[in-house]
Amino acid sequence: xxxxxxxxxxxxxxxxxxxxxxxxxxxxxxxxxxxxxxxxxxxxxxxxxxxxxxxxxxxxxxxxxxxxxxxxxxxxxxxxxxxxxxxxxxxxxxxxxxxxxxxxxxxxxxxxxxxxxxxxxxxxxxxxxxxxxxxxxxxxxxxxxxxxxxxxxxxxxxxxxxxxxxxxxxxxxxxxxxxxxxxxxxxxxxxxxxxxxxxxxxxxxxxxxxxxxxxxxxxxxxxxxxxxxxxxxxxxxxxxxxxxxxxxxxxxxxxxxxxxxxxxxxxxxxxxxxxxxxxxxxxxxxxxxxxxxxxxxxxxxxxxxxxxxxxxxxxxxxxxxxxxxxxxxxxxxxxxxxxxxxxxxxxxxxxxxxxxxxxxxxxxxxxxxxxxxxxxxxxxxxxxxxxxxxxxxxxxxxxxxxxxxxxxxxxxxxxxxxxxxxxxxxxxxxxxxxxxxxxxxxxxxxxxxxxxxxxxxxxxxxxxxxxxxxxxxxxxxxxxxxxxxxxxxxxxxxxxxxxxxxxxxxxxxxxxxxxxxxxxxxxxxxxxxxxxxxxxxxxxxxxxxxxxxxxxxxxxxxxxxxxxxxxxxxxxxxxxxxxxxxxxxxxxxxxxxxxxxxxxxxxxxxxxxxxxxxxxxxxxxxxxxxxxxxxxxxxxxxxxxxxxxxxxxxxxxxxxxxxxxxxxxxxxxxxxxxxxxxxxxxxxxxxxxxxxxxxxxxxxxxxxxxxxxxxxxxxxxxxxxxxxxxxxxxxxxxxxxxxxxxxxxxxxxxxxxxxxxxxxxxx
Amino acid sequence: xxxxxxxxxxxxxxxxxxxxxxxxxxxxxxxxxxxxxxxxxxxxxxxxxxxxxxxxxxxxxxxxxxxxxxxxxxxxxxxxxxxxxxxxxxxxxxxxxxxxxxxxxxxxxxxxxxxxxxxxxxxxxxxxxxxxxxxxx
Numbered sequence: 001x002x003x004x005x006x007x008x009x010x011x012x013x014x015x016x017x018x019x020x021x022x023x024x025x026x027x028x029x030x031x032x033x034x035x036x037x038x039x040x041x042x043x044x045x046x047x048x049x050x051x052x053x054x055x056x057x058x059x060x061x062x063x064x065x066x067x068x069x070x071x072x073x074x075x076x077x078x079x080x081x082x083x084x085x086x087x088x089x090x091x092x093x094x095x096x097x098x099x100x101x102x103x104x105x106x107x108x109x110x111x112x113x114x115x116x117x118x119x120x121x122x123x124x125x126x127x128x129x130x131x132x133x134x135x136x137x138x139x140x141x142x143x144x145x146x147x148x149x150x151x152x153x154x155x156x157x158x159x160x161x162x163x164x165x166x167x168x169x170x171x172x173x174x175x176x177x178x179x180x181x182x183x184x185x186x187x188x189x190x191x192x193x194x195x196x197x198x199x200x201x202x203x204x205x206x207x208x209x210x211x212x213x214x215x216x217x218x219x220x221x222x223x224x225x226x227x228x229x230x231x232x233x234x235x236x237x238x239x240x241x242x243x244x245x246x247x248x249x250x251x252x253x254x255x256x257x258x259x260x261x262x263x264x265x266x267x268x269x270x271x272x273x274x275x276x277x278x279x280x281x282x283x284x285x286x287x288x289x290x291x292x293x294x295x296x297x298x299x300x301x302x303x304x305x306x307x308x309x310x311x312x313x314x315x316x317x318x319x320x321x322x323x324x325x326x327x328x329x330x331x332x333x334x335x336x337x338x339x340x341x342x343x344x345x346x347x348x349x350x351x352x353x354x355x356x357x358x359x360x361x362x363x364x365x366x367x368x369x370x371x372x373x374x375x376x377x378x379x380x381x382x383x384x385x386x387x388x389x390x391x392x393x394x395x396x397x398x399x400x401x402x403x404x405x406x407x408x409x410x411x412x413x414x415x416x417x418x419x420x421x422x423x424x425x426x427x428x429x430x431x432x433x434x435x436x437x438x439x440x441x442x443x444x445x446x447x448x449x450x451x452x453x454x455x456x457x458x459x460x461x462x463x464x465x466x467x468x469x470x471x472x473x474x475x476x477x478x479x480x481x482x483x484x485x486x487x488x489x490x491x492x493x494x495x496x497x498x499x500x501x502x503x504x505x506x507x508x509x510x511x512x513x514x515x516x517x518x519x520x521x522x523x524x525x526x527x528x529x530x531x532x533x534x535x536x537x538x539x540x541x542x543x544x545x546x547x548x549x550x551x552x553x554x555x556x557x558x559x560x561x562x563x564x565x566x567x568x569x570x571x572x573x574x575x576x577x578x579x580x581x582x583x584x585x586x587x588x589x590x591x592x593x594x595x596x597x598x599x600x601x602x603x604x605x606x607x608x609x610x611x612x613x614x615x616x617x618x619x620x621x622x623x624x625x626x627x628x629x630x631x632x633x634x635x636x637x638x639x640x641x642x643x644x645x646x647x648x649x650x651x652x653x654x655x656x657x658x659x660x661x662x663x664x665x666x667x668x669x670x671x672x673x674x675x676x677x678x679x680x681x682x683x684x685x686x687x688x689x690x691x692x693x694x695x696x697x698x699x700x701x702x703x704x705x706x707x708x709x710x711x712x713x714x715x716x717x718x719x720x721x722x723x724x725x726x727x728x729x730x731x732x733x734x735x736x737x738x739x740x741x742x743x744x745x746x747x748x749x750x751x752x753x754x755x756x757x758x759x760x761x762x763x
Numbered sequence: 764x765x766x767x768x769x770x771x772x773x774x775x776x777x778x779x780x781x782x783x784x785x786x787x788x789x790x791x792x793x794x795x796x797x798x799x800x801x802x803x804x805x806x807x808x809x810x811x812x813x814x815x816x817x818x819x820x821x822x823x824x825x826x827x828x829x830x831x832x833x834x835x836x837x838x839x840x841x842x843x844x845x846x847x848x849x850x851x852x853x854x855x856x857x858x859x860x861x862x863x864x865x866x867x868x869x870x871x872x873x874x875x876x877x878x879x880x881x882x883x884x885x886x887x888x889x890x891x892x893x894x895x896x897x898x899x900x
Contacts, residue, residue, distance in 0.1 A: 639795035640795045640800070643787075643796070643800050644800050647803040647804060647807060650807055651803065651807055651810060651889065654811065654814055654893070655893060655896065657814065658814065658893065658896040658897050716857075718792070718857075718859055718872060720793040721792060721793050721794055721796070721797070723795075723797075724791045724792055724797040725792070725874075727797060727799070727881075728797070728798070728877045728881070729874045732874065732877055733854075733855055735840075735877075735881060736840055736841065736855070736877075739836070739837060739840060739880070739881055739884040739885075742888045743833050743837055743884060743887075743888060746830075746833060746891040747830070749891070749892055749895065750895050753896065753898075754895060
């Protein structure tokens, strides 16, 4: 599986070049990547159906137990087939949609990279690998939503979706780390065996809350649903792919994946059912007041995701089967409708509102057929797969009258939205000035396959149930279940409920005006919604950042130095005192006259540095301090240090002399108070360093590391100068890091000196 | 800053300083010295030259842009760690060879190459700063 994901990633990297070489055939040339994945998956279907998952793993960092482990079981298979299959159609569709668009290569790159990440999410069998791909989908989604980066709304929406999903991702990371902590394994497939242990552990509640926040942000569950409708700023092929059929289902997938390990408790069921049901109803009701095609579809997507979470939360075998079937049905009709919506907007010159569309049937007959197929499936009309899924769903809810009532309301909204997108634009009188033509062939394939698929899946629903839905449901329950889907299940109360939903929906569709008016009058409520909360939180964070920057970053070098030295001194002093302070001072070697004299000279020079009224004199005095230090180094047998110190002192004088040119005449401008603060800070810093050095004498390591260096310097590293051997050999890696830092610092200084506005680079 | 004394002194000090810096670099493995100090010596030679003449002449004398010197040094240090990888050891394990050059036996190892990298980085960083400051008008 890793090679196939890699192929998709490579195709993503190659996309801009492919576009440059063959702009007309980019889609066709890139198509083999997703097709290869789809074909491989299709070949695995028989084995997986018979309960033989495919396991593959490549060791990565063995010491950390990190391995690129992948596993294809029934649940992964359903999602992976949808991702690669719809992905292929999207790639072809994008060819027509972006025809002549200069940035088509960039779009293809993003969408293929997204596909690879999404495949990684559903195929990963290692919690951390899953997390990595999870974050990659957030990132690629950010790029896709912000594709039209000239548009401010697109940028805001992209940032919002990334903030929300990445924040959720962090919660998820904490959750999976706890899971691994409790069970001692990172392998998802091994978690089932530890489910008992997980449920009884005190961490159980924190784990499910963290995991649920991760999944809910990704799958746009209430109260995190707001980013999804805003994400409709993405180009339509991306919306069709990410925000209907794949990425937003990652959260649902994750919950389903972890269901056997974490599910089956009251808490799990409570959280999922409540949040799912609220999201389901809220999304459906909010969809009623919309008139922009993509937003109509977006709110019903929120609603559908809620339904999936709700069905999973109830957690009976029947609801899990119904959920698996609904995932399949939803992916087909929703992707098809998005593609149709994109096609209409594309071919009418940018019209997005269903209320300003009509009579397109003549100009776009082919699109109309595809739209109708998908729209009827969405509404749950027989004989489409949406109907089959809805039947199963109602059956599964059996004894939950409240949830059945919710389903009827939601179902009616789906009928309204399905008809609004697939019937309204194509019938009635065309508004004036509306010119349209049929979509090009490349854009017809996707809607046709998906629309006709909604019908064919229903016709062959027995086989589909056996090959796709049954393995998926078995994957969720972690035991073999049997699925029998019927297009015609005989007369029963649920069929009546289903038909009543259709009638209610049709009535609502006739009375759409009421909902639009209500939607407009209630739009003020948005101010109190989570979207507004997000904006306020963001503003508050930015405000805090600005405030603390103003407070600390004065821009005056003196203040920075004072603050840095004072902070470091305070922290070191605190650690020093906590560590017990200064202990005995025995075994100090006697002071020699020479070192006392040098020390006194240094002190005198330091005092003179501060009191001098000439810069040159200050620098020379400071140089005296440095040369005195070098002398002390030679007294105590550190010639390397002494030599370096001497050269550094010399260079400092040269550098300062160069810098002098640019300084104003010397004046003692600091106030008395500032000078006393500086005095206190510097004395404290000096004192604490001296105390630290004295205390360091007292530290007794059982075996000092210097012994090792002394013994091995010549034998192992062929060098007699230990200092140098440590620098270039024993601790060479550190030195490599240090010279890198030096380089960065030099480049930074260079940028400050040279690259100011209005200056030319001399080189 | 134009001082005839300094300029004359620099003219005579510049070549020995450079030779000395290379000497310090290579003796470093057994005796006090090494790439860091060596680089500082070479850097001071060029800095003195820049101070007594001018930065443009010092740049011309160095020929390469100091930033390129830094980059070359960093690359040298990095590549010195690679031979160990080919021999199956961890990155930057010291490797030593005995070479017979001009009739004498020379003992060379990757740490020496690494030290040359350090020398170049120190030289480049120092001169990037000194030349940059010196050109400020």
